[in-house]
Amino acid sequence: MANTTWTRNHVLSLSDFTPDEYNTVLQTAASFSEVLSRRTKKVPTLQGQVVANLFFESSTRTRSSFELAAKRLSADTLNFAAATSSLTKGETILDTAKTYLAMGTDMMVIRHKESGVPSAIAQEMDRLGVKVGVLNAGDGQHEHPSQGLLDLFTICTLLNPQEPRLELLAGKKIAIVGDILHSRVARSNIWSLTASGAEVHLAAPPTLLPKLFADYGIGTGKLFLHWQIEPALQNADFVMTLRLQKERMTSHLLPSLREYHQLFGITRDRLQLCQPNVKVLHPGPVNRGVEISSDLMDDPDFSLISQQVTSGVAVRMALLYLMGSGKAGNSL
Amino acid sequence: MANTTWTRNHVLSLSDFTPDEYNTVLQTAASFSEVLSRRTKKVPTLQGQVVANLFFESSTRTRSSFELAAKRLSADTLNFAAATSSLTKGETILDTAKTYLAMGTDMMVIRHKESGVPSAIAQEMDRLGVKVGVLNAGDGQHEHPSQGLLDLFTICTLLNPQEPRLELLAGKKIAIVGDILHSRVARSNIWSLTASGAEVHLAAPPTLLPKLFADYGIGTGKLFLHWQIEPALQNADFVMTLRLQKERMTSHLLPSLREYHQLFGITRDRLQLCQPNVKVLHPGPVNRGVEISSDLMDDPDFSLISQQVTSGVAVRMALLYLMGSGKAGNSL
Amino acid sequence: MANTTWTRNHVLSLSDFTPDEYNTVLQTAASFSEVLSRRTKKVPTLQGQVVANLFFESSTRTRSSFELAAKRLSADTLNFAAATSSLTKGETILDTAKTYLAMGTDMMVIRHKESGVPSAIAQEMDRLGVKVGVLNAGDGQHEHPSQGLLDLFTICTLLNPQEPRLELLAGKKIAIVGDILHSRVARSNIWSLTASGAEVHLAAPPTLLPKLFADYGIGTGKLFLHWQIEPALQNADFVMTLRLQKERMTSHLLPSLREYHQLFGITRDRLQLCQPNVKVLHPGPVNRGVEISSDLMDDPDFSLISQQVTSGVAVRMALLYLMGSGKAGNSL
Numbered sequence: 001m002a003n004t005t006w007t008r009n010h011v012l013s014l015s016d017f018t019p020d021e022y023n024t025v026l027q028t029a030a031s032f033s034e035v036l037s038r039r040t041k042k043v044p045t046l047q048g049q050v051v052a053n054l055f056f057e058s059s060t061r062t063r064s065s066f067e068l069a070a071k072r073l074s075a076d077t078l079n080f081a082a083a084t085s086s087l088t089k090g091e092t093i094l095d096t097a098k099t100y101l102a103m104g105t106d107m108m109v110i111r112h113k114e115s116g117v118p119s120a121i122a123q124e125m126d127r128l129g130v131k132v133g134v135l136n137a138g139d140g141q142h143e144h145p146s147q148g149l150l151d152l153f154t155i156c157t158l159l160n161p162q163e164p165r166l167e168l169l170a171g172k173k174i175a176i177v178g179d180i181l182h183s184r185v186a187r188s189n190i191w192s193l194t195a196s197g198a199e200v201h202l203a204a205p206p207t208l209l210p211k212l213f214a215d216y217g218i219g220t221g222k223l224f225l226h227w228q229i230e231p232a233l234q235n236a237d238f239v240m241t242l243r244l245q246k247e248r249m250t251s252h253l254l255p256s257l258r259e260y261h262q263l264f265g266i267t268r269d270r271l272q273l274c275q276p277n278v279k280v281l282h283p284g285p286v287n288r289g290v291e292i293s294s295d296l297m298d299d300p301d302f303s304l305i306s307q308q309v310t311s312g313v314a315v316r317m318a319l320l321y322l323m324g325s326g327k328a329g330n331s332l
Numbered sequence: 333m334a335n336t337t338w339t340r341n342h343v344l345s346l347s348d349f350t351p352d353e354y355n356t357v358l359q360t361a362a363s364f365s366e367v368l369s370r371r372t373k374k375v376p377t378l379q380g381q382v383v384a385n386l387f388f389e390s391s392t393r394t395r396s397s398f399e400l401a402a403k404r405l406s407a408d409t410l411n412f413a414a415a416t417s418s419l420t421k422g423e424t425i426l427d428t429a430k431t432y433l434a435m436g437t438d439m440m441v442i443r444h445k446e447s448g449v450p451s452a453i454a455q456e457m458d459r460l461g462v463k464v465g466v467l468n469a470g471d472g473q474h475e476h477p478s479q480g481l482l483d484l485f486t487i488c489t490l491l492n493p494q495e496p497r498l499e500l501l502a503g504k505k506i507a508i509v510g511d512i513l514h515s516r517v518a519r520s521n522i523w524s525l526t527a528s529g530a531e532v533h534l535a536a537p538p539t540l541l542p543k544l545f546a547d548y549g550i551g552t553g554k555l556f557l558h559w560q561i562e563p564a565l566q567n568a569d570f571v572m573t574l575r576l577q578k579e580r581m582t583s584h585l586l587p588s589l590r591e592y593h594q595l596f597g598i599t600r601d602r603l604q605l606c607q608p609n610v611k612v613l614h615p616g617p618v619n620r621g622v623e624i625s626s627d628l629m630d631d632p633d634f635s636l637i638s639q640q641v642t643s644g645v646a647v648r649m650a651l652l653y654l655m656g657s658g659k660a661g662n663s664l
Numbered sequence: 665m666a667n668t669t670w671t672r673n674h675v676l677s678l679s680d681f682t683p684d685e686y687n688t689v690l691q692t693a694a695s696f697s698e699v700l701s702r703r704t705k706k707v708p709t710l711q712g713q714v715v716a717n718l719f720f721e722s723s724t725r726t727r728s729s730f731e732l733a734a735k736r737l738s739a740d741t742l743n744f745a746a747a748t749s750s751l752t753k754g755e756t757i758l759d760t761a762k763t764y765l766a767m768g769t770d771m772m773v774i775r776h777k778e779s780g781v782p783s784a785i786a787q788e789m790d791r792l793g794v795k796v797g798v799l800n801a802g803d804g805q806h807e808h809p810s811q812g813l814l815d816l817f818t819i820c821t822l823l824n825p826q827e828p829r830l831e832l833l834a835g836k837k838i839a840i841v842g843d844i845l846h847s848r849v850a851r852s853n854i855w856s857l858t859a860s861g862a863e864v865h866l867a868a869p870p871t872l873l874p875k876l877f878a879d880y881g882i883g884t885g886k887l888f889l890h891w892q893i894e895p896a897l898q899n900a901d902f903v904m905t906l907r908l909q910k911e912r913m914t915s916h917l918l919p920s921l922r923e924y925h926q927l928f929g930i931t932r933d934r935l936q937l938c939q940p941n942v943k944v945l946h947p948g949p950v951n952r953g954v955e956i957s958s959d960l961m962d963d964p965d966f967s968l969i970s971q972q973v974t975s976g977v978a979v980r981m982a983l984l985y986l987m988g989s990g991k992a993g994n995s996l
Contacts, residue, residue, distance in 0.1 A: 036436060038380075039380065040379055040380030041380045041381075041382075042379065042380040042408075047704055047706065048702075048703065048704030048705045048706040049705075050705075050732065052728075060412055060428075061431055064384075064410050064412065064432070064435060065435060067410060068382065068408070068410060068435055068436065071408045072408070076706075076732070076736070078728050078731065078732060080724055080728065081724075091948070091949030091950065092952065095949065095950060095952075096949075098970065099725055099948065099949075099973050100728070102970040102971075102972075102973035102974045103728060103729060103732055103973055103974065103976070103977055104700060104705060104732065104974065104977060284427075284431060285423030285427065285431075286423065286427060287423075288424065306430065306433075306434040307434075308434075309431050309434030309435055310434045310435065310436065312435070313435050313436060368768055370712075371712065372711055372712030373712045373713075373714075373768060374711065374712040374740075392744055392745075392760075393763055396716075396742050396744065396764070396767060397767060399742060400714065400740070400742060400767055400768065403740045616755070616759075616763065617755030617759065617760075617763075618755065618759060619755075620756065620759075638762065638765075638766040639766075640766075641763050641766030641767055642766045642767065642768065644767070645767055645768060
């Protein structure tokens with residue numbers, strides 16, 4: 001398993017990922033997908049190392065995916081959930097992280113409702129001169145890089161199962177539809193997809209897609225904003241829908257879920273606008289009948305939603321492996 | 333370890349268990365009891381497999397028992413608790429189960445306050461054509477099959493420690509006393525005990541034992557209903573008490589816990605009616621002084637309550653082993 | 665690893681610890697510190713054994729430390745949190761403990777907000793004649809012995825990294841500052857430090873340091889009480905600060921956090937009173953700027969707070985090893 005190019009201690013954002021780094025993750029994840037198809041889906045790579053899942057914001061799905069990835073690499077895992085934590089006792093987040101460091105944690109997977117928390121912890125680890133890797137598992141409205149990478153892996157694996165590479169996306173048209181304003185998933189995807197050379201089309205009601213998003217595409221010429229869904233779907237190869245938080249309505253950004261579905265929901269009819277073999281992605285959990293019609297979600301000819309979840313474990317194994325092996329000289 | 337007769341992918345109910353299946357579980361659990369008496373209580377049977385405990389209704393006791401059973405088979409475990417889950421985010425239960433499937437879960441242990449949820453998930457797994465076993469860990473007022481099997485194992489092991497078999501119960505009189513109407517434990521026990529050829533006597537106040545329960549015994553001639561406790565206890569070999577939910581009083585099904593204890597509580601005096609070597613079971617957690625007098629619960633001459641907990645780990649190891657080995661050709 | 669002197673089944677309190685026992689823990693923890701510096705920080709000592717963390721009072725920090733200690737000894741762990749437990753269903757605490765016993769638990773780590781609960785459970789285990797070790801992880805305002813031992817280990821290791829021994833503290837002056845009245849940490853530390861032959865000086869406002877604390881030092885001649893901080897700090901070699909519960913103010917024991925910091929907070933200025941190479945300890949979590957000034961907490965020349973957390977894992981491994989090896993004849 002080649003990882004000669006990997007020098008990154010932390011994975012906090014995709015904004016500065018290089019094509020080499022994307023491809024190293026894709027190839028490493030492909031190797032782990034092979035491991036996961038074996039009868040015994042476990043490798044001893046990270047035996048004796050500790051991965052702490054520090055979830056200051058609750059998430060069953062992402063936490064389980066990281067926990068399983070760590071266990072399949074034979075790491076020990078510690079789970080921290082904010083609800084039962086010292087945070088309620090007045091400890092700062094940096095102090096919590098330093099406590100886990102002092103216990104002997106090798107890698108920290110961090111989710112927080114505030115943007116920037118994983119970066120702040122990573123900076124503190126670097127300042128202290130310790131080799132502890134920090135993985136951003138979602139921070140506020142900033143980024144969710146492992147989700148961006150698993151979406152990329154899902155698409156590239158579909159295009160070339162043996163050799164998924166970033167370059168496979170060049171010239172493809174990808175629509176991202178939904179609550180882009182509040183979505184850390186969308187932000188991470190915009191970085192990876194524009195880096196691949198794909199055309200990225202964002203579509204949302206104006207309240208959920210401010211003009212400033214055009215700035216993400218500066219220099220690439222590959223990012224387009226739409227306040228209707230049709231131009232985004234036109235001839236698209238892939239459609240990424242985003243989860244709609246129901247809280248958005250109470251804050252008057254949306255009139256109703258029903259109206260949202262009528263205007264921006266992904267339906268079989270709307271997919272007629274796309275390429276014939278178009279595929280739909282969603283980071284989950286899905287509000288059936290809101291972001292996507294229920295029958296479409298379950299149709300394996302169109303939906304990649306299950307593959308995304310499966311890719312998640314392989315990609316997270318790859319990230320933990322790359323971050324952990326840099327430190328300890330492990331081999332697969 | 334013989335399991336030639338086992339073809340069942342899921343364990344959802346005891347209503348259609350065959351005598352061969354009961355005996356396969358009993359014999360396999362007996363083998364695991366032997367493992368649990370070793371110094372190192374672990375076997376590598378399910379190494380690299382993943383058991384997900386999806387507890388949509390909280391339960392420390394049953395969840396710990398399944399978790400320990402899985403760990404002693406060397407499986408990796410994922411714990412899901414409803415309180416911190418995507419359910420609060422609007423995801424359907426089937427979608428949650430499919431997410432765990434896509435992550436690579438091999439077996440799902442499911443508890444839910446609604447009857448039928450584990451069956452619905454099992455049907456969905458079958459529809460998808462995947463070999464994922466579903467184990468009902470208690471659904472509403474429907475069934476709790478692993479509890480029924482561990483009660484059976486506890487009794488049969490007492491009668492013949494080396495070779496616990498269903499047939500040992502033929503002709504025995506077993507009383508089930510308490511809140512039968514709301515008890516999934518009672519329903520599972522009625523299936524297994526009537527299948528064994530035992531005489532099963534249900535006793536409860538009329539509000540907690542509707543006449544329709546007689547239907548469970550149709551064709552067996554072995555099920556009897558009583559609205560007083562005495563005829564049920566008369567010459568009984570085993571007395572199973574059921575947990576009384578305190579909520580039953582607020583819904584006016586019971587006048588008071590004290591009156592319930594006076595009329596249906598198991599006491600040393602009442603046990604005089606039974607066979608001299610009568611034993612008492614309770615699925616736990618116990619309300620001391622309500623379903624059973626406190627001193628009786630702690631008397632090893634009468635109480636099998638601790639043995640039931642111990643049996644629980646062995647029986648759950650047996651179920652996970654049988655369900656997992658059918659898939660992967662594992663051997664003990 | 666010599667542990668010829670260890671005969672203790674339970675660790676509930678330091679009040680009756682002998683110098684031999686202190687030194688056995690210190691030496692065993694020193695051996696495990698060496699294990700923790702290896703690349704693979706895991707030993708097979710407790711493989712196949714089960715450590716149940718029964719936290720009736722929530723604590724992320726202590727629970728994670730015990731969990732990691734158990735995992736590094738290759739034990740399986742079960743976590744119990746009161747919030748989701750049968751306690752809400754009316755089960756007694758002893759019955760909960762007996763349930764975990766019946767499942768096959770080898771050691772129980774117990775935290776409870778009431779003093780005496782771990783002792784009550786230990787007595788029950790002894791009464792039942794079972795070899796299950798009980799470890800007090802903090803009970804009410806009684807004791808927190810593993811914290812006392814890790815503090816001792818942290819100090820002794822500083823004085824002699826190769827051979828930490830109790831006797832190294834003879835003649836040292838140690839100040840304990842803060843909410844001594846409510847602190848189980850202070851009580852455990854008073855036992856170990858007076859046993860070592862150190863001079864122990866307690867300092868707190870009168871509402872948080874009643875005169876009866878002098879009784880702890882009866883016969884030792886080494887315990888001193890102060891209602892101002894200065895005499896306690898004068899020439900001190902070590903300063904132990906205690907966490908201040910914010911609830912203390914609402915119960916009118918303190919005027920304000922700010923005033924507390926002005927009178928009893930540890931600051932760079934105040935440390936001028938101490939020995940030049942004085943070190944500061946805190947059991948965490950810290951209220952920065954209350955018990956200790958923020959810059960001091962982060963200054964590795966003065967603060968031992970990180971080392972305390974690291975020591976915690978080694979000391980808890982030592983305790984689990986000593987309690988477990990007595991039973992099963994394990995060797996490291």
